[in-house]
Amino acid sequence: MANKLHSGIHHATLRSLQECGCEITPHNLMYPLFLINQDDAVEPVGSMPGIMRMGLNKLRAHLTPLVAKGLGSVLLFGIVDSSMKDDVATHADSEKNPVMRAVPQLRQWFPDLLIACDVCLCPYKKDGHCGIFGEGGIDNKRSIARLAEVAVNYGRVGAQIVAPSDMMDNRIGAIKQALVAANLENRVSLLSYAAKFASNFYGPFRDAAQSKPAFGDRRCYQLPSGSKGLAMRAVQRDVQEGADMLMVKPGMPYLDILRATKDTYPHYPLFVYQVSGEYAMLYHAAQNGAFELKSVLMETMKGFRRAGADCIITYFTPLLLEILEDLK
């Protein structure tokens, strides 16, 4: 009689037993934040309704109620004025960088909050690309040396996770070595954007972070969306070079990659990034009456967990914390 299924799902507790391993709790969520240098400013992001770019003085009030609801971790992105951008991303880790300024404050205000910093050069370069160009294309050596320098400097001011999103070859090895050399190896965790695809779903983010490439696109360093073998090689390479944790990005169109990554590396915490375009898509669909946001959102979370994600990076984190609170 094993073909009778309804007998296993006629009560809420029975239903939740069918979802073991897919529970959503605050520690399964990471909240991305866009930081700007105007300390008292809050700027709405046009392409992502409900999301704000924020100055340091607004950050504390924004996070306090979320931390009270159990927020476990944040992922910081810095945005600087275009006059501060150059060819080598000087202000990725200068004292004028909003992330460099925010990290020590956040550590002090919220001692239990886990602070992750996105590491990339594109928001701080005139050309908006993630690596540094030399003759005939990306100069790999200079790019990964600079990325490692930035990662170490985030670690020095107190970042507990550095997360390189640039996709330059061998940056994980370069960053790990630099962290060890700086004696930060036991204090800073390396989260690799391991399988990061060249995606149209990043559009709204590039508006939010003002990091659009000035020419060309990112297809020479991010993964082709149809590739699976190359994605698995990228993950394997980053594991071999010393990544502590792995990420697949974007989320919904790449659930197979998420599952394959978890199956291949079950002992590594796995992150998935529900990116800006996924946020906008869900937001606008709900806004236009296609469905009810909260229930669809929870369904996407379950999907990520079922496919193998331990932690979901999502702009919906505040709403999700509210949903989880209501479920209590």
Ligand code: PBG
């Ligand atoms: C930049 C970066 C991007 C995202 C995170 N870091 C955009 C890109 O690679 O063009 C995307 C995040 C999102 O869309 O929410 N290195």
Ligand code: ZN
């Ligand atoms: Zn970048």
